[in-house]
Amino acid sequence: MATRLKKRTVVIVGGGLTAGLISRQLTAQGIEVLVLERGGNPSNGAAEKLPNQRDELRWDVRQGLVQDWAVQTYSLRHSRKDSALPVRRMEAFLPGEGRGGAGNHWTGITWRWPEYDPALRTRLESRYGKTAIAPEILIQDWGVGYAELESYHDLFEKLFGISGKAGNLNGQIQAGGNPFEAPRRNEYPQPPLEFTEAGLILKATAEKLGYKPFRMAAGNSSGTYTNPDGLKLGACQYCGHCDRFMCEAKAKATPELLLFPVLLERPQFEIRLNCHVLGVDYDRDGRRVTGVRYVDLLTGEEYEQPADVVVLGAFTMTNAKLLLMAGIGEKYDPVTGKGVVGRNFCYQTSSLVNLFFPDRWINPFLAAGCSGVNIDEFNADNFDHTGLGFLGGGAITANLKGGMPIRGRRVPPGTPRWGTAWKQANADWYSHSFALTAQATCYPHRENFLDLDPTYTDAFGQPLVRMTFDWQKNEMRMSEYVTKKMEAIAHATDAKIVGPAVPRKSPFDTRAYQSTHIVGGTPMGTDPRTSVVSPHLQHWDAPNLFVVGASVLPHNSGYNPTGPIAALALRLGDDLVRYVGKPGRL
Amino acid sequence: MTPDKNDPQGRRGFLRQVALAAATAPLTAGLLAADAPAGVAPPPAPAAGPLPGYASLSPDEAGLLEAMLNLMCPADQLTPNGVDCGLAVFIDRQLAGDFGRGARLYRQGPWPAGRPELGYQLPLTPEQYFKAGVAAATAACRKAHGKRFEELAPAEAETFLQDLAADKLDDSHFALGAWFNGLVYPLFEQACFADPLYGGNINKVFWKMVGYPGLPATHANDMLEFRGKPFPGAADPKSIADFS
Numbered sequence: 001m002a003t004r005l006k007k008r009t010v011v012i013v014g015g016g017l018t019a020g021l022i023s024r025q026l027t028a029q030g031i032e033v034l035v036l037e038r039g040g041n042p043s044n045g046a047a048e049k050l051p052n053q054r055d056e057l058r059w060d061v062r063q064g065l066v067q068d069w070a071v072q073t074y075s076l077r078h079s080r081k082d083s084a085l086p087v088r089r090m091e092a093f094l095p096g097e098g099r100g101g102a103g104n105h106w107t108g109i110t111w112r113w114p115e116y117d118p119a120l121r122t123r124l125e126s127r128y129g130k131t132a133i134a135p136e137i138l139i140q141d142w143g144v145g146y147a148e149l150e151s152y153h154d155l156f157e158k159l160f161g162i163s164g165k166a167g168n169l170n171g172q173i174q175a176g177g178n179p180f181e182a183p184r185r186n187e188y189p190q191p192p193l194e195f196t197e198a199g200l201i202l203k204a205t206a207e208k209l210g211y212k213p214f215r216m217a218a219g220n221s222s223g224t225y226t227n228p229d230g231l232k233l234g235a236c237q238y239c240g241h242c243d244r245f246m247c248e249a250k251a252k253a254t255p256e257l258l259l260f261p262v263l264l265e266r267p268q269f270e271i272r273l274n275c276h277v278l279g280v281d282y283d284r285d286g287r288r289v290t291g292v293r294y295v296d297l298l299t300g301e302e303y304e305q306p307a308d309v310v311v312l313g314a315f316t317m318t319n320a321k322l323l324l325m326a327g328i329g330e331k332y333d334p335v336t337g338k339g340v341v342g343r344n345f346c347y348q349t350s351s352l353v354n355l356f357f358p359d360r361w362i363n364p365f366l367a368a369g370c371s372g373v374n375i376d377e378f379n380a381d382n383f384d385h386t387g388l389g390f391l392g393g394g395a396i397t398a399n400l401k402g403g404m405p406i407r408g409r410r411v412p413p414g415t416p417r418w419g420t421a422w423k424q425a426n427a428d429w430y431s432h433s434f435a436l437t438a439q440a441t442c443y444p445h446r447e448n449f450l451d452l453d454p455t456y457t458d459a460f461g462q463p464l465v466r467m468t469f470d471w472q473k474n475e476m477r478m479s480e481y482v483t484k485k486m487e488a489i490a491h492a493t494d495a496k497i498v499g500p501a502v503p504r505k506s507p508f509d510t511r512a513y514q515s516t517h518i519v520g521g522t523p524m525g526t527d528p529r530t531s532v533v534s535p536h537l538q539h540w541d542a543p544n545l546f547v548v549g550a551s552v553l554p555h556n557s558g559y560n561p562t563g564p565i566a567a568l569a570l571r572l573g574d575d576l577v578r579y580v581g582k583p584g585r586l
Numbered sequence: 587m588t589p590d591k592n593d594p595q596g597r598r599g600f601l602r603q604v605a606l607a608a609a610t611a612p613l614t615a616g617l618l619a620a621d622a623p624a625g626v627a628p629p630p631a632p633a634a635g636p637l638p639g640y641a642s643l644s645p646d647e648a649g650l651l652e653a654m655l656n657l658m659c660p661a662d663q664l665t666p667n668g669v670d671c672g673l674a675v676f677i678d679r680q681l682a683g684d685f686g687r688g689a690r691l692y693r694q695g696p697w698p699a700g701r702p703e704l705g706y707q708l709p710l711t712p713e714q715y716f717k718a719g720v721a722a723a724t725a726a727c728r729k730a731h732g733k734r735f736e737e738l739a740p741a742e743a744e745t746f747l748q749d750l751a752a753d754k755l756d757d758s759h760f761a762l763g764a765w766f767n768g769l770v771y772p773l774f775e776q777a778c779f780a781d782p783l784y785g786g787n788i789n790k791v792f793w794k795m796v797g798y799p800g801l802p803a804t805h806a807n808d809m810l811e812f813r814g815k816p817f818p819g820a821a822d823p824k825s826i827a828d829f830s
């Protein structure tokens with residue numbers, strides 16, 4: 001029998017970025033928050049101390065900071081006709097665990113999405129006509145506009161000390177920034193990181209071709225920085241150990257450095273680590289949730305934690321799973337198109353091309369995770385899609401990310417896979433090559449969705465989340481277009497060899513890393529028939545239940561999603577202050 | 587000495603001192619010319635050879651693996667042979683440790699076969715799978731060439747390995763191509779390029795070969811000074827042992 005605990009005001013499931021941001025807003029107004037986090041305290045371990053912090057095998061290849069797939073994984077089928085199998089060791093994407101969540105091992109790239117993205121259906125229909133979006137593509141407006149989120153983007157960038165160059169200050173296009181950027185009230189809190197050699201190559205080539213290259217918006221601190229809460233970042237040392245690593249220089253913006261130190265001092269805040277949430281208690285007749293149940297991993301004991309308000313702030317898959325298991329909201333049915341939980345599940349569409357420069361020293365190890373250069377001319381709806389036969393697009397980027405030698409080497413096409421010639425090619429090209437990459441949109445498709453696996457269970461005896469996902473025609477056409485543009489840029493550099501530029505194709509492959517930007521499953525929107533939560537992230541069927549994080553994004557853009565996720569979380573924090581004062585429909 | 591983590595100047599100063607101390611440690615260079623091709627200067631030999639003894643592999647398993655690694659990494663002007671680089675020790679220790687025993691691998695049944703994009707789907711631990719593959723490769727080699735892999739002439743061995751990697755040796759019972767490409771080859775690359783802490787990449791020979799400077803990599807100044815230029819630290823990489 002689970003022990004019933006004392007009721008709390010707000011209980012958040014998952015102790016990552018969104019929990020930190022929401023808790024900051026709530027506790028500042030004296031409202032008590034309890035966070036339940038399945039992992040432990042990641043700080044001061046080998047992961048963030050020299051010399052072991054730089055261990056590529058341990059943290060990168062063996063995924064030392066990533067969810068333990070032996071405990072919990074996901075199953076996959078490429079279509080409803082197939083049977084799903086569990087992905088026994090996921091390589092394609094990497095959820096985190098522990099206080100700070102994936103915010104510990106993220107790279108730090110912090111875009112705002114284009115101004116039109118929160119109203120994407122309206123945008124595309126007004127630009128291309130009412131029939132431009134095929135019926136099987138479930139793009140929907142969020143119901144909250146960019147203008148309402150701008151102040152929260154601004155606050156998040158200050159809290160996390162983001163380094164970058166504005167491209168659009170209050171509608172005025174700025175040289176050196178992204179001309180497609182949504183208008184911002186302020187410059188970035190810190191100047192951009194230095195250019196890498198690869199970045200300079202893309203910059204010069206893009207300018208020659210008439211594009212407007214710009215530097216990434218970086219959660220790698222270009223200088224020393226103190227945020228509005230008095231918390232500090234050190235200056236980035238350009239070691240490139242960001243993505244899949246913790247930062248030993250305390251220069252990567254993380255919840256652990258920039259949110260939790262203040263929260264842990266506040267009497268209204270409590271985080272219980274090593275507490276794995278098993279379920280949400282739902283009073284269907286009362287149309288409300290009453291709390292959550294969890295197991296304390298240090299004792300094995302189960303607890304019932306009553307709450308006035310429950311916030312699901314876990315990884316994309318877990319948010320959907322908790323709703324499906326509790327039967328909160330109707331499960332999505334791809335046959336009828338009815339139901340909502342699990343729909344709008346999207347990934348992100350990436351591709352790359354390798355470039356080889358015998359006469360230039362690329363020095364891939366002289367880089368930060370975010371010291372890249374981008375062009376945005378072919379991203380999302382930044383270009384005219386009339387007659388192209390697809391929607392969406394991607395950013396084209398030159399980003400070195402540290403040149404780690406197990407996974408960060410490139411050899412020209414045709415190189416043997418072993419022997420002296422293989423070694424010689426590695427010796428010749430390691431410091432003389434880099435990749436251009438495209439990170440592109442993935443729009444929701446009727447046949448891509450989440451539900452509960454009928455066969456496989458996790459270590460707690462609960463069903464795995466089952467992904468039904470594959471690359472659809474729209475994404476494959478889009479990837480072909482963007483990858484061709486990228487290939488043309490590659491050929492316009494002075495590269496001596498340009499590797500094959502292969503667009504993303506079906507079937508979705510779990511064996512190679514592509515992106516951890518998994519979105520949807522509990523989409524937000526204005527219509528309860530097509531969304532799980534309202535534009536205020538309030539559940540339509542249980543007004544004291546809120547969902548936050550990537551799972552509420554109804555589509556994926558050609559940008560990393562942390563910016564809008566953080567802005568929505570800060571806004572939810574403020575909304576919850578009002579809700580706790582006066583419960584009701586927000 | 588406790589450098590202030592928020593003071594980059596203090597940090598860099600500290601790390602530069604550490605780097606200097608490590609750079610002055612003597613490098614014991616030996617010769618390892620026995621199996622280097624004639625006419626090329628052998629590279630400096632490892633300060634120490636691979637640790638003797640295997641934790642997981644039987645003598646027969648080690649025999650095949652060592653022959654394979656010496657074929658994939660022959661002694662040449664770039665590195666000593668694969669065994670002398672510690673590649674077999676690396677793989678043995680990985681198989682005997684968390685990775686080989688299937689830590690972090692979801693291992694609940696049922697176990698139907700799936701398309702390759704769903705990833706590894708066998709109930710075997712990576713260690714068991716490795717050994718099953720060695721046995722299957724040995725049988726396939728006997729069938730194709732009438733002898734054990736380690737007894738093949740170099741050209742025959744190369745052909746066998748090419749066929750293995752190209753999925754041409756699969757029988758109905760064991761997918762040898764998937765075994766080589768999904769398990770053996772990644773372990774080979776890791777053995778070459780992981781920190782020498784794990785037993786491979788002895789003397790950082792592969793890092794030197796490509797010019798990876800290793801750690802600690804505090805490049806805030808180097809970024810500008812050596813952008814687009816040869817980086818001096820690439821000739822003398824630093825590993826975890828250098829800071830321990």
